[in-house]
Amino acid sequence: MNENETELRVQALVDGELTGTEAEALRTRIEGDDALRELHARLTAVRGLMHGAELPRPLPEPGDFHWSQISNAIQYEERQAKRLARPASGMGSLLRWVTPLAGLGCILLLLTSPSRHNGPPDLGILLGSDHELELSADEIDVMTFNTGDDNMSIVWLDYAIDLRPDTLQLWLD
Amino acid sequence: MPEEPAYSSAEDPQLVEWAKAGDMSAFEELVSRHRDRIYVRAYSVMRNEDLAVDLSQNAWVKAWQRLDQFHGEASFPTWLSRIVTNLCLDELRRQKRARMDSIEAMEETTGPVENRLEMETVDPVEGLDRQELRERIDAALAKLSDKHRTVIVLYEFEQLEYREIAGKMGTSIGTVMSRLFYARKRLASLLNETLKRDGLIE
Amino acid sequence: MKRFTVMVATLLIAANGHIAAQADSISVQARLVLGTSKEQKDRMEASAAIKKKLAQVFKWKHYYELHSKRMTIADASTKSAKLSRAASIKVTNKKNGKVAVSLFSKGKMLVQKTQNLKPGSHMVLAGNTESDSAWFIVLSKSK
Numbered sequence: 001m002n003e004n005e006t007e008l009r010v011q012a013l014v015d016g017e018l019t020g021t022e023a024e025a026l027r028t029r030i031e032g033d034d035a036l037r038e039l040h041a042r043l044t045a046v047r048g049l050m051h052g053a054e055l056p057r058p059l060p061e062p063g064d065f066h067w068s069q070i071s072n073a074i075q076y077e078e079r080q081a082k083r084l085a086r087p088a089s090g091m092g093s094l095l096r097w098v099t100p101l102a103g104l105g106c107i108l109l110l111l112t113s114p115s116r117h118n119g120p121p122d123l124g125i126l127l128g129s130d131h132e133l134e135l136s137a138d139e140i141d142v143m144t145f146n147t148g149d150d151n152m153s154i155v156w157l158d159y160a161i162d163l164r165p166d167t168l169q170l171w172l173d
Numbered sequence: 174m175p176e177e178p179a180y181s182s183a184e185d186p187q188l189v190e191w192a193k194a195g196d197m198s199a200f201e202e203l204v205s206r207h208r209d210r211i212y213v214r215a216y217s218v219m220r221n222e223d224l225a226v227d228l229s230q231n232a233w234v235k236a237w238q239r240l241d242q243f244h245g246e247a248s249f250p251t252w253l254s255r256i257v258t259n260l261c262l263d264e265l266r267r268q269k270r271a272r273m274d275s276i277e278a279m280e281e282t283t284g285p286v287e288n289r290l291e292m293e294t295v296d297p298v299e300g301l302d303r304q305e306l307r308e309r310i311d312a313a314l315a316k317l318s319d320k321h322r323t324v325i326v327l328y329e330f331e332q333l334e335y336r337e338i339a340g341k342m343g344t345s346i347g348t349v350m351s352r353l354f355y356a357r358k359r360l361a362s363l364l365n366e367t368l369k370r371d372g373l374i375e
Numbered sequence: 376m377k378r379f380t381v382m383v384a385t386l387l388i389a390a391n392g393h394i395a396a397q398a399d400s401i402s403v404q405a406r407l408v409l410g411t412s413k414e415q416k417d418r419m420e421a422s423a424a425i426k427k428k429l430a431q432v433f434k435w436k437h438y439y440e441l442h443s444k445r446m447t448i449a450d451a452s453t454k455s456a457k458l459s460r461a462a463s464i465k466v467t468n469k470k471n472g473k474v475a476v477s478l479f480s481k482g483k484m485l486v487q488k489t490q491n492l493k494p495g496s497h498m499v500l501a502g503n504t505e506s507d508s509a510w511f512i513v514l515s516k517s518k
Contacts, residue, residue: 162461
């Protein structure tokens with residue numbers, strides 16, 4: 001066992017993660033080793049310091065506002081859940097099949113697109129659902145998604161627009 | 174007219190039962206009782222006020238949705254604290270992915286000499302009141318890397334075991350032990366500096 | 376008397392309609408933002424709120440506001456704004472709080488997005504630039 005492993009085992013002993021004969025053997029070893037005894041004492045001191053050391057902080061926004069945000073979000077989620085649970089009929093039943101296929105198509109398009117390395121990183125994002133998107137006739141790869149909190153919808157285009165300022169417009173502004 | 178339940182005098186388990194039955198007012202009372210604590214836990218991990226507020230709000234929404242899964246094995250605030258901690262870990266993972274931040278490359282050096290726990294003067298904190306000590310520890314925690322701080326929060330504040338932390342962080346028990354050791358080492362050294370600088374120790 | 380009643384009713388309906396039309400006009404802020412990992416001290420940083428929103432999702436460290444334009448759009452009408460030499464947007468205030476935003480580059484439409492843009496939420500049109508950075512057009516509806 002190297003020194004580093006021994007240090008970690010002493011820590012495990014302090015943290016109560018070692019039991020039985022293993023703990024006993026290490027205790028005996030610590031008693032006969034000044035450096036380990038010191039390490040054990042210091043780790044115990046740090047543990048003691050940390051006990052209950054989390055600094056209390058008041059929420060930085062009024063409680064009723066906090067609650068209103070929570071209750072709005074709960075109601076929003078419940079409305080969404082109800083909408084999704086509504087029985088499909090007519091166009092709805094068609095969409096029920098088309099939407100997963102379209103989603104699969106988007107994923108395949110993204111996976112096979114040669115430009116995907118230039119796109120945004122793996123974001124863990126949700127595909128947007130209640131948004132309408134119309135594309136130009138040009139073949140521009142597009143992906144759409146919402147952030148988890150649904151406060152931001154994003155349309156990502158594989159297209160570089162000219163960012164240089166419009167000097168005439170700036171003058172008019 | 175039926176009398177409104179006495180929310181403010183009801184115990185948490187009673188409020189939880191009412192909330193499970195769809196009583197939003199009971200849930201509001203639970204939020205009002207524990208919102209600061211949940212926010213503090215989120216802040217301890219994220220060290221960002223806005224994110225901590227957002228994540229604690231999300232935790233309450235998730236709690237409402239999962240109330241049926243709460244059977245009282247732990248206290249309600251402990252259960253909720255687990256939810257907010259999980260959301261914080263997800264957020265850290267998402268930030269790491271989004272920013273391609275190489276947190277892995279942080280200072281987990283393993284040389285035997287430089288890794289000695291240098292905290293010869295950690296214990297002379299007598300004379301500091303608990304609040305002052307908490308503030309100094311908080312300032313030191315803010316200087317830790319995300320992973321070191323997270324492991325400290327999970328172990329010391331959330332009181333999880335090594336294996337539970339390993340599960341949550343998606344890593345091995347050995348890595349958890351190592352991170353905890355170096356986080357403590359760094360904390361001790363930071364506390365030492367600040368206490369020395371303020372003349373509280375020599 | 377009956378005629379007078381009809382006239383008053385008509386005036387009330389018209390006045391009400393006028394008020395409703397005023398109430399239905401929306402104010403939209405469009406910002407052209409550059410996301411980059413290289414600090415560019417000569418540029419103006421995007422607001423903290425926009426930076427936070429974008430940094431939550433994207434990898435870039437710095438977000439600079441290149442241009443910003445506020446538009447007040449009456450119900451069922453459209454306004455355009457040029458955000459750079461080649462990029463412009465057209466925003467239509469549709470019914471029921473929906474807005475349709477079309478992005479044009481060199482006069483050609485690239486994409487049109489229609490959605491219910493709630494106050495406090497953002498619609499973002501974005502893409503890479505030629506270097507390792509990105510452009511964002513962030514549309515927000517004023518509260």
